[in-house]
Amino acid sequence: MLICKEIPDVASDYISREGSKRTRLMVAIHVAQCSNCRNYIRGLKISGNLAAESLRGPVPTALLQNLGLDIPDRGGSFKEPNE
Numbered sequence: 001m002l003i004c005k006e007i008p009d010v011a012s013d014y015i016s017r018e019g020s021k022r023t024r025l026m027v028a029i030h031v032a033q034c035s036n037c038r039n040y041i042r043g044l045k046i047s048g049n050l051a052a053e054s055l056r057g058p059v060p061t062a063l064l065q066n067l068g069l070d071i072p073d074r075g076g077s078f079k080e081p082n083e
């Protein structure tokens, strides 16, 4: 089990969904039981929201074209720009 002082180390993996499943599960279990860490994670999510939302979820096609990126697959993954 995680303890509170370990949460900051793994919180970004948890929020970005880039950590291992096991790590994220352990964080989820901890924050379900610990209101301090739940508030901490919530604060991180709010502060990270603007940056995260620009990278995740549906991106307007016009924005992608402005950036010179290919339109992503329906799965949401970006293609490498062609040479």
Ligand SMILES: [Zn+2]
Residues within 6 Å of the ligand: 003, 004, 007, 030, 034, 036, 037
């Ligand atoms: Zn805690």
